[in-house]
Amino acid sequence: MLRLSSTVEATTRQLTKEAASELCSTGITVTATAIISLKKSLLTYLGCFGVTGIRLILQRTASGARHNRKAPPQNGVIVARKLYSLPYMKGASGLIARQLNRAGRHVAHKPASSLRTTLSRIKDPIPKNQLTNVIYRITCANCSCVHIGHTGRRLGTRINEHKLAVRRRDPLSLVFAHVVECDHRFNWDETEVVAMANTKGARGFLQAWYSCVVRRVRGG
Secondary structure, three states: OOOOOHHHHHHHHHHHHHHHHHHHHOOOOOOHHHHHHHHHHHHHHHHHHHHHHHHHHHHHHHHHHHHHOOOOOEOOEOOOOEEEEEEOOOOOHHHHHHHHHHOOEEEEEEOOOOHHHHHOOOOOOOOHHHOOOEEEEEEEOOOOOEEEEEEOOOHHHHHHHHHHHHHHOOOOOHHHHHHHHHOOOEOHHHOEEEEEOOOHHHHHHHHHHHHHHHHHHOOO
């Protein structure tokens, strides 16, 4: 019989406890037989995904199970739980998730990139300026300031609107305000697409998310 090293045994035992705890938190009853089967499965996947990968899978599975449940009735009315899926960013995700949780918004973190998105690019990529439903970031050519925005139209159309606002000296444009106050210029050609969302509400939420992350990283 193959004997496991003490490190692997301890790691598997800890992951089993975490998995059982995650399942219990979703309302699933975990029996002794289920724990034994769970431990064997985790031991099999440990070599493929590593500890971090397994924990991420457990978190996403539990988050999905919780989302499928209905929230406790409020004044006799069952209220659907509001769940948002956001990319994980070290140092910022935990803080923002706790703040949103207090407001009744639950967050499930996902990796910024995955094997599926990496390997599923069969079609030729769409040119950046033709992308729609995007959250974008424009960087200043002279300092570390950035502008985070979103649009449901083509990105190229929105960038042209920013350029026009600067030429017309539009007082309502945040981009123009930075240009005037600091006498700086923006790198229009280096505009980045940081996320995509199909609804205006989701794009607005992600715009606020990325703006908050930028301020936190820079100590704002």
